Amino acid sequence: MKVALRVAAALVAVVLTASGQMVASELFKPENRTTSNSGQFIIFGGTRETRSALARRGEELRTLVAKELRDQSAFTMPILLVLTPGDGMRFRQRAIFLQVFDAGDAGRKLQVDIAPGAVSDQPVLDAALVRALLLERSLRRQKFEGLRFVDPPDWLVAAILAARDRSPGSAQVYAALLQGKGMPSADRFLRQNSSALRGKAAELYAAQSLALFDGLVELPGGRQKVLENLMLVEPDTDPVQRFAQTWPDLAVDQPKLARVWALAVARFSSPSKTGFLSAEETAAQLQRLLAGLDPDASPEGPALLMLELARTEEGRFKLARAAEEAQRLGFRAHPLYASLVGEYQAMLDNLARKRRRGFERRFAETEDLRASLDGRSREITDFLNWFQTGYEGEKPIVITSRPPEDRQDRATRRNDRITRYLDSVEERGW
Secondary structure (H helix, E strand, O other): OHHHHHHHHHHHHHHHHHOOOOOOOOOOOHHHEEEOOOOOEEEEOOOHHHHHHHHHHHHHHHHHHHHHHOOOOOOOOOEEEEEOOHHHHHHOOOOEEEEEEEOHHHOEEEEEEEOHHHOOOHHHHHHHHHHHHHHHHHOOOOOOEOOEOOOOOHHHHHHHHHOOOOOHHHHHHHHHHHHOOOOOOHHHHHOOOHHHOOHHHHHHHHHHHHHHHHHHHOOOOHHHHHHHHHOOOOOOOOHHHHHHHHOHHHHHOHHHHHHHHHHHHHHHHOOOOOOOOOHHHHHHHHHHHHHHHOOOOOOOOHHHHHHHHOOOHHHHHHHHHHHHHHHHHHHHOOHHHHHHHHHHHHHHHHHHOOOOOOHHHHHHHHHHHHHHHHHHHHHHHHHHHHHHHHOOOOOOOOOOOOOOHHHHHHOOOOOOHHHHHHHHHHHOOO
């Protein structure tokens, strides 16, 4: 191991000198070198704190890449991270410069030169480390002639980085994609240079990349095919053609690819379905949604106000946004309120599409039902609270026999609107 490190350090010095960058003689002294826990990252230069932080960051991203690709195989070549001295700035060195070279008996090496200003640029640095980790896997099989190699796909690098944040809060970005004009052209997207994107454009590209990655993973043998595309023996230099080498049917059938892609976006845009709201929480959120359409509590009433909104383009946009919010609420609504929320979502969507016939009658009936359901929900909650408080610790009541069938038949059955609604909910198996 020590011999390999000495050879690697000597080769790094040779390569840096050949590329015209200034190299301090102290850069490769043992005290200026740090190796990460796995041994895959060897960091040269900088301070001990900087090298240690970079080693930890590299190991975190190494774990992330292995998790997303489901690939725990051992690395075949180390990744040398060189924190170049400040005097290299005189030669207008790149912020990040990635290169691969053969080191004879020491084997093939992958090197990332990091300029002083790039150390604190976390997004750029993370992208460079993930790209290096993916390239290391790619070069295990890729033909390597004349120091030429094909980089990993930009969308895969962006997808791995975006996979760190799959929290419900990120759903807004994907919801914005659904509200746009659809997914971008696959050819244009695959050929896009992600390094040139900044701000909102970079955020959307990362979201689109992660959605594409998850969409491909959901296909039969999906994750294995992603890894196969990364480790092609002769990957095409054209990103579109490289994609077609692994997914020829999707490359030809663009509408199918768009559906796979959009479905993944839709999954990301919806909150987790496992976190259902209580009846009170559902009622409160539904009330806030409707109040948002009439913030000033207009005396004309919400129905007339909504009809007025439906007559203007701006109002229809507001109604469409409310319908989307109602749809998202429906995913987490309490089962008693699920159908009711769906009814409001359908009415708001119809208004946004200029379908106003019968709205006032339908809205009034739904509002009556909501008021009844809110009242019954509060009664149930109050009863349960009273029961829990008054009978806590008491011996439970056990019913040992059923009333005679004739007494059941003679029992008076309620036939009001809320009872019929609850019966229909029960019949649907909720």
